[in-house]
Amino acid sequence: MGNAHTKPADPVVLYNEPDIPITFSPNLLFRLDQIQNPNAAPSPKPAHNHDVDDVVHERVQRAIEKEKQQRLFFEERSADQVRREAEDLLRRQKRVPEQHVNAEYQQLQNAVIDCYRNNTARALDCWKEVADFKGAAKKAQHDFVSTH
Incomplete structure (x- = not known):
């Protein structure tokens, strides 16, 4: 039914004849030049x-x-x-810049580390040392931001 409209197109055949020289008309070259450089002066x-x-x-x-x-x-x-x-x-x-660590902050960090080493089975017992260290870290951040 709809098969008549889907007729296959004829195949495109290209012949390669190397003996035939290809020449372009001067008008074609002129128009191509105008397309490429529209503001250029017309060439002879x-x-x-x-x-x-x-x-x-x-x-x-x-x-x-x-x-x-x-x-x-x-x-x-x-x-x-x-x-x-x-x-x-x-x-x-x-x-x-060299970073100078305040001795107070270093001491609080060491206290947290020592507490964790001494209480390996009960790490939650170090909550006070961790809270002190977190407060010191927050203070250090605030001091850094205010100076820079």
Whole structure:
């Protein structure tokens, strides 16, 4: 019923004839140039196939040169960026401030550790030492934030 509308299309056959030269009309080349560079001044239309070959060769050379310049610019930028990041890391490494631990905080931390070691079976008996240490840690955070 609906099979008549789904008729298979004829296969596309492409012939490769390397002996036949491909030529483009000057008008086609002119229009392609206008599409690529709409603000560019109109180039003179080539009159012969030799002129067309010269124009195509010139455009290919310009495209290759542009690609080389972009690649070199990217490589320079990448190297410069890597150098700056390395210098920044070295600079940050040099100014790492030494952290001075208050003796009171160190003493409270040691009290918690000693309590846990002495009461391995009853770790909950160390609640007072842990509460004191937590209070000291909160005070240290508050002092740090207020000074920085």
